[in-house]
Amino acid sequence: MTSDAAFQRILDPAGRADPYPSLGELRRNPVTRLKDGSYVVSTYREIVELLHDPRVSSDRRNLADAPETPEHAPAFIRLDPPEHDRLRRLTMRHFGPPHSPGVVDGLRPMMLATTTELIDALAGKNRADVVDEVAYPLPIAVICRLLGVPAEDEQQFHAWADQIVETLGPGEEDRAERARERQAVSENLERYLAGLAEERRREPGDDMLSGFVTYEGPDGRMTPEEVVATSLLLLIAGHETTINLIANGMLTLLRDPILLERVRADPDLVITAVEELLRFEPPVQLVSSRVTLDDVVVGGVTIPAGSPVVLALAAGSRDPAHVREPDRFDPCRRPNEHLGFGGGVHYCFGAPLARLEAQVVLGELVRRVRNPRLVADPPPYRPSAVLRGPRHLLIDYDGIAPA
Amino acid sequence: MKVVVDLTRCQGYGQCAFLAPDVFTMREESLLYDLDPGDERREHVLRAAAACPVQAIHLDWTATRLTSEPPSPPARGMTDGRIVIVGASLAGARAAGVLRREGFTGSLTVIGDESSEPYDRPPLSKQVLMGQVPPDHVMLPRLREVEADWMWGTRASGLDVAGKRVLLDDGREVGFDRVLLATGTRARPWPNEEEARLEGVHTLRSMRDAAGLREALAARPNRVLILGAGFTGSEIASVCRELDLPVTVVERGQAPLVNALGGVIGDVAAQLHREHGVDLRCGTTVTSLEGDGHGRLRGARLSDGSTVEAEVAVVALGSVRNVEWLRDSGLAAGVWGVACDAGCRAVDTNGLVTDDVFVAGDIARFPHPLYQYQFMTLEHWGNAVTQAEIAAHNMVSDQTHRWPHLSVPVFWSSQFGVNIKSVGVPTFADELVVTQGSTDERRFVAVYGYKGRVTAAVTFDQGMWLEFYQRLIERATPFPPAFRHVDQRGEARPVPARVPERLIAAEGATVVVTGHDPAERRASLLHAPQS
Numbered sequence: 001m002t003s004d005a006a007f008q009r010i011l012d013p014a015g016r017a018d019p020y021p022s023l024g025e026l027r028r029n030p031v032t033r034l035k036d037g038s039y040v041v042s043t044y045r046e047i048v049e050l051l052h053d054p055r056v057s058s059d060r061r062n063l064a065d066a067p068e069t070p071e072h073a074p075a076f077i078r079l080d081p082p083e084h085d086r087l088r089r090l091t092m093r094h095f096g097p098p099h100s101p102g103v104v105d106g107l108r109p110m111m112l113a114t115t116t117e118l119i120d121a122l123a124g125k126n127r128a129d130v131v132d133e134v135a136y137p138l139p140i141a142v143i144c145r146l147l148g149v150p151a152e153d154e155q156q157f158h159a160w161a162d163q164i165v166e167t168l169g170p171g172e173e174d175r176a177e178r179a180r181e182r183q184a185v186s187e188n189l190e191r192y193l194a195g196l197a198e199e200r201r202r203e204p205g206d207d208m209l210s211g212f213v214t215y216e217g218p219d220g221r222m223t224p225e226e227v228v229a230t231s232l233l234l235l236i237a238g239h240e241t242t243i244n245l246i247a248n249g250m251l252t253l254l255r256d257p258i259l260l261e262r263v264r265a266d267p268d269l270v271i272t273a274v275e276e277l278l279r280f281e282p283p284v285q286l287v288s289s290r291v292t293l294d295d296v297v298v299g300g301v302t303i304p305a306g307s308p309v310v311l312a313l314a315a316g317s318r319d320p321a322h323v324r325e326p327d328r329f330d331p332c333r334r335p336n337e338h339l340g341f342g343g344g345v346h347y348c349f350g351a352p353l354a355r356l357e358a359q360v361v362l363g364e365l366v367r368r369v370r371n372p373r374l375v376a377d378p379p380p381y382r383p384s385a386v387l388r389g390p391r392h393l394l395i396d397y398d399g400i401a402p403a
Numbered sequence: 404m405k406v407v408v409d410l411t412r413c414q415g416y417g418q419c420a421f422l423a424p425d426v427f428t429m430r431e432e433s434l435l436y437d438l439d440p441g442d443e444r445r446e447h448v449l450r451a452a453a454a455c456p457v458q459a460i461h462l463d464w465t466a467t468r469l470t471s472e473p474p475s476p477p478a479r480g481m482t483d484g485r486i487v488i489v490g491a492s493l494a495g496a497r498a499a500g501v502l503r504r505e506g507f508t509g510s511l512t513v514i515g516d517e518s519s520e521p522y523d524r525p526p527l528s529k530q531v532l533m534g535q536v537p538p539d540h541v542m543l544p545r546l547r548e549v550e551a552d553w554m555w556g557t558r559a560s561g562l563d564v565a566g567k568r569v570l571l572d573d574g575r576e577v578g579f580d581r582v583l584l585a586t587g588t589r590a591r592p593w594p595n596e597e598e599a600r601l602e603g604v605h606t607l608r609s610m611r612d613a614a615g616l617r618e619a620l621a622a623r624p625n626r627v628l629i630l631g632a633g634f635t636g637s638e639i640a641s642v643c644r645e646l647d648l649p650v651t652v653v654e655r656g657q658a659p660l661v662n663a664l665g666g667v668i669g670d671v672a673a674q675l676h677r678e679h680g681v682d683l684r685c686g687t688t689v690t691s692l693e694g695d696g697h698g699r700l701r702g703a704r705l706s707d708g709s710t711v712e713a714e715v716a717v718v719a720l721g722s723v724r725n726v727e728w729l730r731d732s733g734l735a736a737g738v739w740g741v742a743c744d745a746g747c748r749a750v751d752t753n754g755l756v757t758d759d760v761f762v763a764g765d766i767a768r769f770p771h772p773l774y775q776y777q778f779m780t781l782e783h784w785g786n787a788v789t790q791a792e793i794a795a796h797n798m799v800s801d802q803t804h805r806w807p808h809l810s811v812p813v814f815w816s817s818q819f820g821v822n823i824k825s826v827g828v829p830t831f832a833d834e835l836v837v838t839q840g841s842t843d844e845r846r847f848v849a850v851y852g853y854k855g856r857v858t859a860a861v862t863f864d865q866g867m868w869l870e871f872y873q874r875l876i877e878r879a880t881p882f883p884p885a886f887r888h889v890d891q892r893g894e895a896r897p898v899p900a901r902v903p904e905r906l907i908a909a910e911g912a913t914v915v916v917t918g919h920d921p922a923e924r925r926a927s928l929l930h931a932p933q934s
Contacts, residue, residue: 335458
C-alpha cells in the first residue's frame, strides 16, 4: 500500500470514523509526494520543523503554478509575517494578552451559565443529540457574544459557516472550483458582517468587532476589508472546531466507562483530559495551506520551492517516535506536547477559548448526565477531512442531575 | 503552590496568561509570573500548565496528583554509595532530583551556603524588583520528592580529592564516593570596600539582595545609578524606568550588552535604553562612589570628569565564580571556573580527567565541539539545568552509558518590554545579518556567523523562530544563510558583528610544569599572593 493511497483513504469520507490506521501508514514515510505535486508531512519532528521554518509560507500566492482566484483581503491565517503579525496583533489586542488578558477567563461564568441551560433542557427525556443540543450551541453563543453578533442571527450564521467548511481541505485538482463555491457563500456572510461593522462604528460596544473598527495604534488600524476578513475567520474557526472538540470528547469518554468514571470522580482531570483529546482526536486533522518559498530538506526529502505542503497534525500527535503508547487515551498524560493547535506563529488564535469551553462543557456533561450511553458507535461523521467530527452524537441516559 | 517556567523553552504563546491571568503576565513575548500563587489559584494554574504548548510550566509535585512521569531507563553503573552535591541552587537541586529519578539509592547529601531552599534567580531582577511579586515568592518547586540530607546554611571550605572528603567551614567533613561541584557565582562587588559599604550601594544576586534593592526602589530615590549595562544592569534599568525612577547607566563598553551580543545589537539595545528615558553613558566608568559624610551614598564621579547625584547605586559588573574553596584541591580551578570534560568530569591541574568529581552550572568550564572545542562557561539558567542533568546521569552511569553535554546554549532576558533570546554563542562570530524583521521595529532575528558558518542567532520578540536557527547552528550551515523566507526585508547584507576580543580569563593564576620523566611531570597552579 503506497502512502499516496493511504492519503486518498484519509480524504475519503467513507473512512472518516477511524482515520488513524491510514494516518499510521502515512507515517511510515515522514514526507510523501502526492500525484498532484503536493507533499504530505506526517511525523511529529518533521511537522514541528516546518511549523517553525521561515521558508514555509501560509500565503498560497507563493505557489509555483497558477495562483487561486484572487481574494481581496486574506485573513491572517493566509498571510505571512510581517502582514500576518500586524493583523494578528491588531486582533489579539481585543482578545488576549498583553492588552486584554482577562477576556477569555472572564467568559467562564457565561460559558457555565449557557452550559447549565443547555443541560437543563435535556431533562425530561432519555435521548439527546450531544452535537445539536450542546456541542454546537455553546461555542456559537460564545463566539457571537465575543464578536458582538446578535443572538437572533446565530442560526443563519451557522448555516453559512457549515457551507464554507465543506469547501476547505487539501487536494489541488478541484481547489479552484471549491474556492469559487466558498466565495459565493462568503459574499453573503461578508455583506452581513460589513453591515454589522458599520453599526459598531457608529455605536461601539464592548465586543471585539467594535474594537476592530475603532482601535488605532502603532500598527495602524484595520481596513474595512480586514475587519470583515478577520471577523469571518474568527466566526468560522471559533465554532466549527470547538463543536468537534466537544463531540469527540464526549464520544471518547463514552467509549470507556472506566475513563468516564475517573473524570467524574476527579473534576481536575478534565483539564488534562482535554489536552489529551487534542492529541488523540484533534478537531483539526490537517493543515493544507502551506507553500515552500525555497527548496526545503525535511525528513531526508527535498521539497522544491513553490510546492503545496500538507501537515498531517493528527498523524504527528500519534507518532510513536514522539509519544509513548500513542494510541492509548491517557487523561493525565504529562508532559503532553501535541499538535492539536498547530505551532509557530500561526498557533491557533482561539486555543484558550476552545480549551476552556471544552473543559467546562465536558465537566458538566460528565457530572450531570446520569448513566449516558452511546446509541450508535461510530456515529455519523461530517464529510470534512480537515475539521473532523461527528455530524450527530446520540446518547441515551437515565436523567439529569441538578446544576 | 509553587510554579516555575522554563523560559529557555517558552516561545511566548501566552496560553498561560489567558488561562491564569492573575498569575502569568505577558508583555509582547516576555512572561512574568508569580512563582508562589495562592491555593485559590490552583485550578487556574493547573489549566495554564496543561495548556503550555511546549510544556514549560513545572509545578511542585505535591500540587498535582496527575503525575505520570515517564520512567527513566535503569541506570547502568553505580546506583549506591555516597554522593555529595556542593551547591544547593538550581543546578545542585536539579541534579539531586535526577540522581533519584535515575535510580540512585545510596546516601545523598546536598550542601548549600544559603539558609533557604533553592530559589529561582531570574525573577529577582524583574517581577520582584517591580514589586509585582514578593521577594520570598521565588522558591523553586520540587519536581519530585527527593530523599536527601539537605545541609542548609553550610559552607564548604575545601575538597580532598584523594581522601574523598568535603571539608566544611565549621570543621566538620563529609565523605563521598562521588561529588558534584555546583557552587555557582556571586555578584562582583565594588572593588573599593569602603565605598561599597555606603548605604544605598547594592548588588543583585541573592533573594536577600533583591529584597533590599526592592525596598530601596520603593522609597523612590532621587536617581538610581547602575554600574554596568550587561543583562542584569539593563534589566534593572528597565524596571527603574517602569517605576518612573530617574536612571543613569554607566557602561565601560561602547553599548549595552556588547560583551554578550556584540556591537551591532548593542547599538539597538542602546536605543532601547534611551527611548525609555535612561541616561546612558557608554565608554565611561565610575571612578568613585561618594558618601554624604553620614555613611549614605550621595553620588558618583565618572571617568569623563562628570558627577552623578544618586541615592541608590547598583553594582552590576558581572559575577565571580565561587571556586576559592577549591584552591588546594588539585583541580584545574581558578577564576575561569573548574575545567571539566564534556561529560562534566572535573580535570585536575595536570589536565587529567578525574573519575569521581563532577562539575555543573556556572562554574563548569567545558569544551564545546560546536565551537572548535573551546572551553567555555555558560552562566545561563538553561545550561545549569541541562548540565546538572547530564552530570547527575553520568555520576550513576558506567563509561559506555555516559552522555556528553552538547546542548546548544539558549539564553533569554526581558527588558524594556522586549524579550531577547539567543541561541548558540553570539560572541563566537565575525559577522551578522538580520534575516527576519527589522531592528527599527525592535522585532527581528539576527544570525551570527564565524568563518562562513552559522554560530548563533539573537531574536527580539521573535522567539518562535529560534529553533529553526538552532538547527542551522547544529548542522554547520554556511553563513550568510541564502534562502527565501518570510518577513524578508530588502537586501540583507552581513555586517561586522563587532564582538569584543575574547578575554583570556587567567589573571591571578599561572601554571608551572615540573619534572622530566613522563611519570614525574606535573602541572601546578601558582596563585598570586592574596591581598
